Amino acid sequence: MYKVLVLSGKGGTGKTTIASSLIELFDSKVFGDVDVDAPNLFLLNRLEVTDTQDYYGLKKAIIDPEKCIKCGKCVEHCKFKAIEDYQTITYRCEGCGVCEFVCPAGAITMVDNVCGQTFEAIDANRKFYSAKLKMGEGNSGKLVTQVKSLMPEQDTICIIDGSPGVGCPVIAAMANVDLILLVCEATMSGLADMKRTYELSKSFNLKAACIINRFDLSLESTEMIESYLKEENITLVGKVPNDSNVVKCINQGLNVVDFDIPAAHAIRETARNLKKIIERG
Ligand code: SF4
Ligand code: SF4
Incomplete structure (x- = not known):
């Protein structure tokens, strides 16, 4: 099983949209959402929860x-x-x-003390794992580790949607993955946040790739992101345009890559580039 952890330095970059698209394009058999403070991947991938377990902190x-x-x-x-x-x-x-x-x-x-719940959605083809921490509870890193331990080893590309930021849940999510995919928005703050996430990943010696989302919001920022990626030897796997159709898809709980829209074309291209990195091992 090849594990790809999808991260962004901050919320609102389109990380979950990218993660849910890759799950569909790679036909992932095992995948997860370890953004335990606000899991929402199951909404985009139309999953029915089949089991829940209390989590004790x-x-x-x-x-x-x-x-x-x-x-x-x-x-x-x-x-x-x-x-x-x-x-x-x-x-x-x-x-x-x-x-x-x-x-x-x-x-x-x-x-x-029950401080959250793990949950899973399993059907004949797919196994999904996630958790939700109760409001105000700590131990998010431990809960992330617990979710990851539930994921069975299978011959598949396993996409894991991580938390924004650089706190405990992100550190726990980085353990034992094969590659991190950094979703960076084309803004100066997007670049600054991605840098922090990438710096953190260095202590795990992880392979990294990057996708610039809404790259046409600021071509100047995109240029600066690209030069940072070159400096750090991070592969740029795709650039997704700002596409108003994306919000319409998300609001209807539909996956972007099921539609013939510019953002979907760019994400498909990203998936092809990512696949090449994965196949190289
Ligand atoms: S935090 Fe305070 S109340 Fe809680 S176990 Fe420790 S000493 Fe007791
Ligand atoms: S005040 Fe606190 S330490 Fe003293 S008896 Fe009551 S519970 Fe125990």
Whole structure:
């Protein structure tokens, strides 16, 4: 299985549109969405969720008011200010267990905490895996790792839609992939964000390719992106024009590459170029 992780330094670059198109063009048998804060690939690829599992993050402290003698030691030792009026403020609790350790009355218990769900959509031809983290919960990197561990090895090009940014979920997503596809919008901020993502990928020694999306928004920015790619020896696999038909397709939950529009032609060309890199291994 050859794993391609689709990334962008920031949201709104068209990353998921590109990922869903590549899934269709490569006829991927196994694919995933590890943007666990806002997964939406399943919408574009018309997938029906077939199973969900609770995901447990760090435990949370619970105080038993019957046992609590109001000594205040837990409040004093909690570095996260997660205890007030002898009750835990759950969203602040980091599950470190210090309060349980210092409590002289045995009034504190650490309990399991469901902080999200993994989900999958499996049919006769395709296996899709993703997850959704509850709002305000941490451990996104661990959840990404969990989703990736669910993906079975198969002889296919596996497209993984990653998170924007350079935080924990992106770092976790980069582990054990074969190539990152950077989706860069033709703006100066698009270039700056892509640079950060690419710099991060260097510590994983990953092969990288780039697609410039909406390249005609600013030909000057596109030129600067292309010269950065040359400097860094990153293969430019495609340039997609700004095409108003794309938004119409997305709004109807339809895949761009199912239509005879300029953006679809460019994405098909991108897929052909990417395939050549993959075949070279
Ligand atoms: S487990 Fe840690 S973070 Fe949570 S309330 Fe106790 S001391 Fe605070
Ligand atoms: S340390 Fe234990 S007994 Fe003391 S206030 Fe906290 S919960 Fe109550």
